[in-house]
Amino acid sequence: MNFGFTEEQELLRAEVRKFLDEHAPLEQVRKWMETPEGFSRELWKQIAELGWPGLLVPEPHGGAGLGFVDLTVVLEETGRTLLPSPLLATTLAAATIRDAGSSAQQARWLPSLADGSAIGTVAVLEAQGHLDPAGILLRGTRQGDAWLLAGEKHFVLDAGAADLFVVAFRSGNAPEALGLAVIECQTQGVRVRTTSNLDATRRLGTLRLDAVRVPTDRVLGEPGAAAPALARLLDRGAAAVTAEMIGAAEGALALTVTYAKQREQFGSPIGRFQGVKHPLAEMYVDVESFKSLLYYAAWALDESPEEVPRAVSLAKAYASEAFARIGLDTVQLHGGIGYTWEYDAQLYLKRSKWARPAFGDAAYHYDRVARLGGL
Amino acid sequence: MDFHLTPEEEAFRAEVRAFLEEVLPEDADRNDPKLLARWWRRVRERRWVGFSWPEEVGGGGGSLMQQVILKEEMAKRNAPPLGSCFMGLAWVGPAIIQYGTEEQKRRFIPDILDGSYQWCTGYSEPGAGSDLAALQCRALRDGDEYVVNGQKIWTSIAMWSKWMILLVRTDPNPKDKHDGITCLLVEMDTPGISVRPIRNMSGGTMFAEVFFDDVRVPVANRLGAQGEGWKVTLTALAHERSGIAEVEGLKRKLEELKDLARRVGPNGRPARDDDVLRRRLARLEARIEAMRMNGMRFLTRQLKGEPLGSETSINKLHRANLEIELGDLALELQGAAGPLTGDAAPDGGRWQRFALSWAEVVIGGGTPNIQKNIIAERILGLPKD
Numbered sequence: 001m002n003f004g005f006t007e008e009q010e011l012l013r014a015e016v017r018k019f020l021d022e023h024a025p026l027e028q029v030r031k032w033m034e035t036p037e038g039f040s041r042e043l044w045k046q047i048a049e050l051g052w053p054g055l056l057v058p059e060p061h062g063g064a065g066l067g068f069v070d071l072t073v074v075l076e077e078t079g080r081t082l083l084p085s086p087l088l089a090t091t092l093a094a095a096t097i098r099d100a101g102s103s104a105q106q107a108r109w110l111p112s113l114a115d116g117s118a119i120g121t122v123a124v125l126e127a128q129g130h131l132d133p134a135g136i137l138l139r140g141t142r143q144g145d146a147w148l149l150a151g152e153k154h155f156v157l158d159a160g161a162a163d164l165f166v167v168a169f170r171s172g173n174a175p176e177a178l179g180l181a182v183i184e185c186q187t188q189g190v191r192v193r194t195t196s197n198l199d200a201t202r203r204l205g206t207l208r209l210d211a212v213r214v215p216t217d218r219v220l221g222e223p224g225a226a227a228p229a230l231a232r233l234l235d236r237g238a239a240a241v242t243a244e245m246i247g248a249a250e251g252a253l254a255l256t257v258t259y260a261k262q263r264e265q266f267g268s269p270i271g272r273f274q275g276v277k278h279p280l281a282e283m284y285v286d287v288e289s290f291k292s293l294l295y296y297a298a299w300a301l302d303e304s305p306e307e308v309p310r311a312v313s314l315a316k317a318y319a320s321e322a323f324a325r326i327g328l329d330t331v332q333l334h335g336g337i338g339y340t341w342e343y344d345a346q347l348y349l350k351r352s353k354w355a356r357p358a359f360g361d362a363a364y365h366y367d368r369v370a371r372l373g374g375l
Numbered sequence: 376m377d378f379h380l381t382p383e384e385e386a387f388r389a390e391v392r393a394f395l396e397e398v399l400p401e402d403a404d405r406n407d408p409k410l411l412a413r414w415w416r417r418v419r420e421r422r423w424v425g426f427s428w429p430e431e432v433g434g435g436g437g438s439l440m441q442q443v444i445l446k447e448e449m450a451k452r453n454a455p456p457l458g459s460c461f462m463g464l465a466w467v468g469p470a471i472i473q474y475g476t477e478e479q480k481r482r483f484i485p486d487i488l489d490g491s492y493q494w495c496t497g498y499s500e501p502g503a504g505s506d507l508a509a510l511q512c513r514a515l516r517d518g519d520e521y522v523v524n525g526q527k528i529w530t531s532i533a534m535w536s537k538w539m540i541l542l543v544r545t546d547p548n549p550k551d552k553h554d555g556i557t558c559l560l561v562e563m564d565t566p567g568i569s570v571r572p573i574r575n576m577s578g579g580t581m582f583a584e585v586f587f588d589d590v591r592v593p594v595a596n597r598l599g600a601q602g603e604g605w606k607v608t609l610t611a612l613a614h615e616r617s618g619i620a621e622v623e624g625l626k627r628k629l630e631e632l633k634d635l636a637r638r639v640g641p642n643g644r645p646a647r648d649d650d651v652l653r654r655r656l657a658r659l660e661a662r663i664e665a666m667r668m669n670g671m672r673f674l675t676r677q678l679k680g681e682p683l684g685s686e687t688s689i690n691k692l693h694r695a696n697l698e699i700e701l702g703d704l705a706l707e708l709q710g711a712a713g714p715l716t717g718d719a720a721p722d723g724g725r726w727q728r729f730a731l732s733w734a735e736v737v738i739g740g741g742t743p744n745i746q747k748n749i750i751a752e753r754i755l756g757l758p759k760d
Binding site: 001003004005253257260261268269271272274277278280281282284288289290292293295299303317321362363369370373374375 | 661668675693
């Protein structure tokens with residue numbers, strides 16, 4: 001029994017943290033988030049050289065061939081500094097192509113995603129923001145050796161930067177008749193519109209497909225049978241967002257604890273007062289707890305597929321609620337300074353607004369826990 | 376990460392399961408005195424009573440993993456406790472093993488393992504609850520004896536106990552209030568001790584006030600050195616304290632609560648059909664599973680030989696909140712029938728009894744606010760109150 005990380009994983013964490021401390025502290029992140037694209041292409045190149053985008057990509061296709069537990073280590077650290085980067089989106093696109101794509105498809109797209117020369121993302125949600133298969137209405141119509149796709153995808157992470165989209169579409173009327181297509185951004189009929197977003201470190205956009213012609217060799221797996229691959233994609237996405245929430249919540253907690261030790265009122269550091277001390281203790285308990293749940297989910301993603309849905313939903317539900325609370329408390333416990341633009345408290349709060357619904361909010365995941373538990 | 380057990384550990388789990396299968400039929404009444412007597416005899420034979428204690432004092436010498444496996448399997452089976460001398464096994468015995476004289480070990484440890492009689496714990500006082508070190512019950516040295524005067528309160532099972540582990544103040548003016556406290560082992564029929572039971576909110580009587588009026592205690596019954604009493608209460612024998620076993624009990628409670636939610640509901644339909652109530656049940660499940668996974672991380676650290684510190688307060692806090700919420704939700708699910716008791720209530724009123732029973736767990740081991748202080752001060756490094 002060992003519910004901890006290996007020495008290699010601890011080394012990876014140390015390496016990632018050192019790199020981000022040096023190259024991407026929050027004052028630097030603030031500069032990037034003010035730019036039109038919202039992230040640094042230069043840093044992306046460096047990250048790619050370190051192999052982060054290819055972590056889950058098999059070695060023959062230029063990746064590291066590692067597992068989700070390893071990815072968790074990296075995402076905790078990128079979350080800690082609220083790193084704006086297409087890492088999460090690209091990783092999810094690559095993992096989906098790895099899961100659902102033929103070897104030819106893998107050979108075609110994975111090397112460029114792994115080495116960072118292409119940025120990928122996944123486009124699942126539509127205007128209603130409904131995650132279940134029934135929410136996927138974007139229609140694919142078979143025409144000879146191609147599919148014609150028409151419709152819109154919303155809330156697409158890093159849509160503006162993406163070279164390549166993994167798009168979920170409806171291939172038939174049966175509820176589970178779904179397909180996954182790989183569409184490049186310059187394909188005819190593809191239009192991307194970026195949307196403004198509360199969290200400037202997370203860029204979203206809308207993908208519009210006007211009768212886009214997708215040759216069948218760009219559809220992953222058997223058309224109409226993509227529901228399991230899509231479910232895996234959503235589970236992996238929820239787990240990845242939760243991993244980032246761990247780091248971000250720890251960052252918010254550290255910021256607030258430091259402040260509570262320094263700031264004096266009524267002749268004492270405010271951290272002496274139970275009105276401040278107890279919410280901080282609750283933050284700590286919550287972060288440690290959803291961290292434990294996420295580690296369990298990460299382990300299940302690598303080792304025990306049948307445990308994945310429940311494990312992921314427990315972690316994402318707990319984290320969505322807790323991190324939202326932590327974001328609010330971080331601002332509130334700071335008092336006036338926490339409300340200013342210059343202070344970092346607001347950045348964590350805004351991240352929590354994005355992370356809460358991303359890949360399913362607490363209600364969505366609690367419903368799934370209840371269903372899986374026979375309620 | 377690896378949740379697998381070694382073949383030896385798997386074999387031990389199989390052994391425990393087979394034993395439980397044989398000794399504890401699934402549907403047998405867990406309160407049947409005959410069943411209990413047999414259970415205690417059989418687990419004693421296996422040396423599972425005091426399983427974490429060293430073999431030289433009569434314990435089982437179980438490894439950390441074996442302790443977890445045994446407790447987990449027992450909790451799944453809703454087994455009675457290992458041994459009947461609850462406080463003796465939980466903390467009096469460990470304190471005697473760590474601080475006691477050879478004579479004290481010989482005199483007390485076998486009786487604790489055999490469950491020959493009960494121990495009670497004289498810690499809290501009217502003016503010393505969460506702030507235990509403020510205790511004022513005095514003991515003055517008089518030759519070979521201490522003379523004790525003062526009062527204890529919330530002393531569970533004082534009226535049925537033969538012995539008490541007692542904290543007294545031997546130095547009334549120490550520099551630090553944690554100094555000058557001494558631990559005594561006191562026979563409850565010593566002249567000068569009087570016990571007045573207190574009725575709790577469930578209507579039962581489990582705890583009492585205990586008064587000491589010139590009670591003479593032999594110095595030979597002092598545990599540890601004079602003035603060392605605070606340290607003695609913080610005994611840290613290497614026993615399993617991940618909280619994983621407690622999780623199994625909570626899980627069983629939750630499953631029963633889900634079953635209740637399929638049968639009853641507050642507004643004319645089963646509670647499971649109500650989105651809010653269903654999500655609250657799922658939310659409890661997330662907390663319980665978080666406790667289990669926290670426990671796994673703690674256990675991993677212990678297995679690597681790292682001592683556990685204040686982080687165990689995380690699961691204590693979860694457990695407190697869960698005990699309260701499970702009981703509360705059970706009554707809420709019953710709607711108008713929630714306030715009924717006895718046969719008039721669903722399931723014979725067992726949920727009502729459960730809903731009033733959390734205080735022993737929640738307050739007894741340090742209130743939730745005290746756990747938060749511990750986390751904030753010892754882990755986050757915030758200044759002390």
